[in-house]
Structures are given as C-alpha cells and as structure tokens.
Amino acid sequence: MKNRLRELRAARRWSQTDLADRLEVSRQTVYAIEAGRYDPSLPLAFKIAAIFAEPIEALFFPDENTDNTP
Incomplete structure (x- = not known):
C-alpha cells in the first residue's frame, strides 16, 4: 500500500520520532509505514488520519502493482 x-510529515517539519511520539508507536513503525513495508492497523490508520486532519483514503491507496481482483 x-x-x-x-510528504505530510515533512510539510510539518516533523521527524519520524516526532510523528511516532504523537502516534504512540516506535520510530521504526513510522519508517516501515512510510516505506510501504508495513500496513497500519485500522485503528492506527484512523489515528494517523486524525493527526493530519485528512480522510484515510486521502492518505493511503493501493499499490498499482497489486491485483485487487476478487
């Protein structure tokens, strides 16, 4: 994903540690989410959306290489 x-973190001039502290997760978790190596849980995604005052679908979107066909 x-x-x-x-992009949003940098616009606020927050480090990964700053964002991690706000989300109550590790800096490594923030790094992994940003790198696309970890998809956040739904509660964490809602928390991220609230911090940036954006809807979840404006923050996260499927990778074009992923086949989402049922």
Whole structure:
C-alpha cells in the first residue's frame, strides 16, 4: 500500500520520532509505514488520519502493482 505519510510529515517539519511520539508507536513503525513495508492497523490508520486532519483514503491507496481482483 502506498501512502502520503512522509510528504505530510515533512510539510510539518516533523521527524519520524516526532510523528511516532504523537502516534504512540516506535520510530521504526513510522519508517516501515512510510516505506510501504508495513500496513497500519485500522485503528492506527484512523489515528494517523486524525493527526493530519485528512480522510484515510486521502492518505493511503493501493499499490498499482497489486491485483485487487476478487
């Protein structure tokens, strides 16, 4: 899953540690989400959306290389 987390964090001049503290997760978790290596749980995604005052679908979107066909 792709996301805009790094872009939004940088616009606020927050480090990964700053964001991690706000989310109550580790800096490594923030790094993994930004790198697309970890998809956040739904509660964490809602928390991220609330911090950036954006809807979840404006922050996270499917990777074009992923086949989402049922």
